[in-house]
Every structure is written in structure tokens, then in C-alpha cells.
Amino acid sequence: MPPSINDLKTLTVLTNFLINRDSDCNIGVMENFLKLRRSLSIQNLEEVVEANDASSANLKKKKHIKKLEFICTTTLNPDIHKDTNVFDKLQSQILGRTND
Secondary structure, eight states: OOTTGGGOTTOOOOSEEEOOTTSSOOGGGGGGOTTOOEEEEEEOGGGOSSGGGGGGGOGGGOTTEEEEEEOOOGGGOSOHHHHHHHHHHHHHHHHTOOOO
């Protein structure tokens, strides 16, 4: 991902988003990508530092995404409890979506 990905607010196609805790590619930068369409795969969820960061992805406002995939490799993170909390936060975003 480019270091200035935060500036791509009009981005419409992003098929794979790779989270990296050591760069600017954390899940929170997705907050402003409201125009994303089609499908999105969010990978490396084990790289999310705080479960609350998953809420900031603002998935409920991404109304044009038709297919959403989450990928987490728990073998890299022994803290399965944190991973579960990340998934819970993301799920609440999806369940909160409306088609207004």
C-alpha cells in the first residue's frame, strides 16, 4: 500500500487491504473510503493492535461493497481473545449497515 493511502478518499476499487501495524496501513485508514465498490478482502487482522480500531473502519457506511472477506492467521498471534474482539467489532459494523 502507498504511504499516502489516507489521501485516497475517492477510491472506488480496493480488492485487498493488507493491515500492517508497523506502517500507515492500519484498519483505521479505511474510515474515509466511503466510495468502495464490489468486493473487499481485509487481510492480516492479527495485525490490528486494538480491537476498538476495527470499529473505526466504518464498514457500515460502505454501502456498495457486495462481498466482504476477513482473513486472520491466528498462528501469528497467540492472543486469540483479541482476535475474537476484532471480529466482534467488525461484525457489529456489518450488522449495523443500512441501505439508505
